[in-house]
Amino acid sequence: GAVVSQHPSRVICKSGTSVKIECRSLDFQATTMFWYRQFPKKSLMLMATSNEGSKATYEQGVEKDKFLINHASLTLSTLTVTSAHPEDSSFYICSAHQREGYNEQFFGPGTRLTVL
């Protein structure tokens, strides 16, 4: 149980295009999902906190108009990187906070984004 999936696992896109990444909690309901960015050989940097049915809360320095987050249901959150540039290339990881019972964040496997 407590599985979080991400799709796609890898994506390559051209500069200027937009890319959508999905994060799903497969067997539990998640009131809160988190989006992280991981740079090579670096730690995870929290980008935003996504609560179901409300606007995401972005960390300082993260452009909300560039990284659009939607949390439309208790099992799905999406991150859209708009007008992507090469510097947006990174590993994006989501986690889901389980609503009931076992109070823990469960992490997805990550999405490798490469912007050419």
Next chain:
Amino acid sequence: GNSVTQMEGPVTLSEEAFLTINCTYTATGYPSLFWYVQYPGEGLQLLLKATKADDKGSNKGFEATYRKETTSFHLEKGSVQVSDSAVYFCALSGGGGYNKLIFGAGTRLAVHP
């Protein structure tokens, strides 16, 4: 603000060696402390946790004790295996809950036969 500092890697050990990965933190209040592990090609998995001072978290032979006096949460294992090769992240969450994790930089462990 809250922060986590981990020893830099990579750490390279022979099988059955003793492992210590140091982790210290800065936080206001009483954070919960965690160790996560990331195996190659996989997402982060919770390895162990401690929610209050002097608690010891343990799992799969790994242990870490929440030391408030030294603001530390060092990860130890008495005898590592090749399968333990991974990246280990120390993290904290303020307020005793699981919200908004602050991660250390991660320490890569490579265990050789």
